[in-house]
Amino acid sequence: MASGMIGSAREVVLGRIRAAKGPAASAEVVQAGWDGVRRDYQRSARHSQAEVIELLIDRLHDYDAQVMEVARGEVASAVTKMMTARGVRRLVVPAGLSAELLVEGFEFVVDEGLSAAELNTVDGVVTECTVAIAETGTIVLQNVPGQGRRAVSLVPDYHLCIVNVANVVETVPEAMDKLAPTACFATTFISGPSATADIEMTRIKGVHGPRFLDVILVG
């Protein structure tokens, strides 16, 4: 396709928009308009941190995730316990994952650009997360050390996520504030295992993403 044609479609569409709603506005006018949007909804936490953690656990249970709450020194034994219970042996991990999570008795494959086919052969994946949202039971992963590429937490059938309680917020707006500085990084909001309700509105766990999701809260 000739670039001239793309250019002309662009000019035509922008021209139609301006004909429909009036000429282009200055950045200041647009900014003032955005600032004028009413935002009376809940933007901060209403509950204590302990209550927020409890809410997150409740929401994760709602999604049939297994949850363990452990002190900082007990993470390794919790990881061992969770993975033993799920019967997984060989797991992929993103580069930069805390060394203490690489517990003995399991095989860990560090992702250095594994192909999708290779990711399809491991039993599971262990990651950390940037933020967790209690109100919706959501963990948010970004492409940073310890969380890795999006495909890594997608193709394997089991996902174990380690959540630092300092990264748990109550509401969606608080989470978006935390994510704002890294908004351009590839970001995935994960709320429970992959699911569908396309057949008679029955919720079925595990269609294409991981069928099993466990969370260890460390605090």
Next chain:
Amino acid sequence: MSGTALDPRTAPTFPMAALTAMGDTQLRKNVRHATDVIQAKRARVVNEMPDWQALRESGKQIRQHTMEHLDYYLEEFEKNCTAAGGVVHWARDAAEARQIIVTLVKGLGATEVIKIKSMTTEEIQLNTALEAAGVHAYETDLAELIIQLGHDQPSHIVVPALHKNRQQIREIFKREMNLPELGESPQDLADAARTFLREKFLRVKTGVSGANFLIAETGGVCVVESEGNGRMCLTLPETLITVAGIDKVVPRFADLEVLLQLLPRSATGERMNPYNSVWTGVDVNGDGPKAFHVILMDNARTEILGDLEGRQTLNCIRCGACQNACPVYRQTGGHAYGSVYAGPIGAILTPQLQQMHHSQSLPYASSLCGACYEVCPVKINIPEVLIHLRNKVVKQNGMLNPEALAMRMMGIIFKSEGKFRAAQRLGRMAEAPLVRKDGRGQGWIGWLPGLLGGWTQVRDLQSMPEETFRDWWEKRESSKKQGVPRG
């Protein structure tokens, strides 16, 4: 329903199509069950939000503000997406969007693409265009897969196969996936889809998607989904092509804090859907496709923008809540609307996307009960737009059509007392040959000629009273003055 795409230009009128749908008791049962379940789930998760109305108001204002500065935000998105390594294309209409996508896919030498559920690609009938160019598109959303393998058409924005029950889906999968032993539990069916598609996810190098939101501030794109098929299509292929209506842009990343609360609770009755993906151009760390194209498509959206009363239609975030709440949709299902956009939002969106040249019967496919307005997460006043579009249809049909003529005549008569009384007398005389008395002496009309016959086809009309209220009142007043006792 055949494999022919839903096309508003050739679809039968709503009353005709609805009549067919109403005869399909299985379809009506499936639609009723599905909409009941989603409505109950939605009510539960909406009622637990004390700030729901504040979120709706913010959602509405964000969308309104975006439409007022649509040119600004599209240019900002283009600039930021391009800076992040994406390629932005513009399309005036469906044909141009199809041509851009087909050219891109053919340029890659691809013969297959994997697709995320996208109503925009349904709107432009992309799959047909790809097939014509020798490219097979695999639908990867479970519902879209059911539709594709069943040579069917989507009937709901969010749950496109809600008109099919598990036995019907099993028959389709048994036949098309060659699985004679397939069980019929939803889990069996989902497992079959997982196995069928996993191989495609790992093999096919080109992905095609729609978009829920284009973020002007960052140049990022957000896709909201449940199954993980979206994530597969967004991350595993080497090339990703996203097509989005120009209405999908939002000003800032922070605006998602409103829209990501409104959309899942309204659409599927979940606090958050399982997966939301946000990506910006081509990832510098090699996360996901090496090439990313996004097509910004008008296809009559600017026509809607130019109509001050219709403009709010563009605020829609495609949650489908209005469909589940609509007493008309709940009876007919989606196919009767003759468009991929069914239900109340379809009744206002489709005719406007057709620039009022087609689908003129859709603005009448509503009782104006307002249930759609009440559940809309961005407060689109659908009944108001429906009435506005009915006005447009009447004007468009010209002042010489029988209904408009009759209404004008009525207007003239109602304006003058003398004419009104004369018309009443005339009516009593004219109806006389049609009136049949029942056992209690009440007159009924069971048949009326011509245009009026629409009324008597399904009900009888009571005959006009022998004396009007006015006549009775005047007689009473004059007899009082004369001192005659009432009786």
